[in-house]
Amino acid sequence: MLDIQGQPRALAHLQRAIHSGRLASTWIFAGPPGVGKFKTAVAMAKTCLCDQPIRRPNREAGDGHLATLPDDFVLTQPCGTCESCVAVEHGTHPDLHLVSRQLIRYHDKSGKSKGTTLSIQVIRGEITGDDSEDHRVEAKLYKRSQRNRGKWFIIDEADLMELPAQNSLLKALEEPPPGSYLIMITASPGELLSTIRSRSQIVLFAALPAVVVATALQQRGATTEQAQLLARLSGGSLGRALGWFDQEPSVTPARATKVSTVAKTQAEKVSTDVFTWVRHLTAVLDNLATGRGGSVELAATIHRQAEEYAQRSMQRDPLASKDQATRDGVAVMLGFVATWFDDRLRNRVGAEVAVPVPSSVHAMPESIVVECLRIGRGAEVQLDANAHVGLLLAATTTAWEQAMTGSV
Numbered sequence: 001m002l003d004i005q006g007q008p009r010a011l012a013h014l015q016r017a018i019h020s021g022r023l024a025s026t027w028i029f030a031g032p033p034g035v036g037k038f039k040t041a042v043a044m045a046k047t048c049l050c051d052q053p054i055r056r057p058n059r060e061a062g063d064g065h066l067a068t069l070p071d072d073f074v075l076t077q078p079c080g081t082c083e084s085c086v087a088v089e090h091g092t093h094p095d096l097h098l099v100s101r102q103l104i105r106y107h108d109k110s111g112k113s114k115g116t117t118l119s120i121q122v123i124r125g126e127i128t129g130d131d132s133e134d135h136r137v138e139a140k141l142y143k144r145s146q147r148n149r150g151k152w153f154i155i156d157e158a159d160l161m162e163l164p165a166q167n168s169l170l171k172a173l174e175e176p177p178p179g180s181y182l183i184m185i186t187a188s189p190g191e192l193l194s195t196i197r198s199r200s201q202i203v204l205f206a207a208l209p210a211v212v213v214a215t216a217l218q219q220r221g222a223t224t225e226q227a228q229l230l231a232r233l234s235g236g237s238l239g240r241a242l243g244w245f246d247q248e249p250s251v252t253p254a255r256a257t258k259v260s261t262v263a264k265t266q267a268e269k270v271s272t273d274v275f276t277w278v279r280h281l282t283a284v285l286d287n288l289a290t291g292r293g294g295s296v297e298l299a300a301t302i303h304r305q306a307e308e309y310a311q312r313s314m315q316r317d318p319l320a321s322k323d324q325a326t327r328d329g330v331a332v333m334l335g336f337v338a339t340w341f342d343d344r345l346r347n348r349v350g351a352e353v354a355v356p357v358p359s360s361v362h363a364m365p366e367s368i369v370v371e372c373l374r375i376g377r378g379a380e381v382q383l384d385a386n387a388h389v390g391l392l393l394a395a396t397t398t399a400w401e402q403a404m405t406g407s408v
């Protein structure tokens, strides 16, 4: 598990827990999307399920050295070769249960589910079983572990759990069966019941340093320019950056040969990509800043590109909700706009701009940039609160225009 990049604090927290020999039964891994929470959760389970884990001092861990732990601290790693480790890698371990939104349709017998929330049927079916005593034996949580090293349950996007699902889980957490461990993965721990949070060990995951994201992208065939731009725009989310890079059709020939015909056709159908979106937004923002265009053009560009983003998300994940995918798209575009403002400020104060996207507006006064970034953050909050996308974009872009032209 020490090969997970950019999360030394979280790994140190988990290594201390393993080392103490008193592992909490309920965990919450909280942090931005795409920074390695799920991968770490599986690695944690793999380590604890391993038949012959490798233990060696921190000072001998090489690249896996954890600076926050003493040099003589004994780190634990899965061996990677035992029957248990191989089963985890193949996704066939009988004592490792992964719960994700892919299971929603399986448990929804009515066929009406939009596939956007984890209902009580999913949690009962995968973990807690029926609440009545008679049926408890049917629950995976209460079954004996098959390999006698405990049972692990990992709920991805745990904040998607509906209230009855969370309550069912809470009841089980009050008296967890010995040797059962639950990890809830979430970017929004506030969506979980406070009573669940108070019973859980919370491990915080940070946004990844840009260099970690860029290096990982380059290892997958991105050019230096692509890697640096995507790393910057992703805000430290490798998962997001990889998603964008995989959507990027202008890949190197080496990569292109690996892309299936179907994926290639899809990529060709969609005429734009992250780089085009950023270039379009830059042009429209340049126009707005220099009085050659209005806020209506910017709102329309963000909305159109958000819908293109949603269309791509739906191709990759047909279970996604169209409305949510569009909102995600708007959030991404607002993030790109924030980067544009940030670069104008960096130019102003002479700070290094890691990846300059060609813009005709070199710099802007700090007071204007600060105001525009504040407006953008307000828009993101309202977007999360389910504001109407069209109205929100109209109000936000108008506020930006007023701030930039000084006509407040």
Ligand SMILES: [Zn+2]
Pocket: 049, 050, 051, 052, 053, 078, 079, 080, 081, 082, 083, 084, 085, 086
């Ligand atoms: Zn092993």
